[in-house]
Amino acid sequence: MKPCGTYAGYQTHKRRNEEACADCKRANSEYSQQYRGSKPRAEHFRLYPTDEELRLSQQRRLARSSARNRALRRLGREYPDRLAELVAEEAAKDGLAINAPGKVPTRG
Numbered sequence: 846m847k848p849c850g851t852y853a854g855y856q857t858h859k860r861r862n863e864e865a866c867a868d869c870k871r872a873n874s875e876y877s878q879q880y881r882g883s884k885p886r887a888e889h890f891r892l893y894p895t896d897e898e899l900r901l902s903q904q905r906r907l908a909r910s911s912a913r914n915r916a917l918r919r920l921g922r923e924y925p926d927r928l929a930e931l932v933a934e935e936a937a938k939d940g941l942a943i944n945a946p947g948k949v950p951t952r953g
């Protein structure tokens with residue numbers, strides 16, 4: 846077994862399902878503090894994003910969505926017939942009849 850009073854010793858206790866001795870607990874606690882560095886516990890183990898992180902991620906999401914919308918509008922301008930076909934197909938799936946492209950609505 847690894848010597849008591851070390852982090853490895855603490856791990857050995859845990860592997861054996863023993864309660865760690867005082868020396869090992871202290872070694873583990875020092876090791877954890879070192880691992881966290883100078884950051885306070887709350888910041889190191891933060892579960893939720895900061896307001897700034899939220900703001901940035903929302904900004905990225907909006908930019909992506911805005912770029913996608915502009916691209917879709919351009920696609921519609923460059924391929925209006927195909928877009929009309931697709932709209933008609935999708936509408937038909939919902940049971941809506943939309944005039945196919947090129948067909949002039951007729952009165953019966």
Ligand SMILES: [Zn+2]
Pocket residue numbers: 848849850854855858865866867868869
């Ligand atoms: Zn120990």
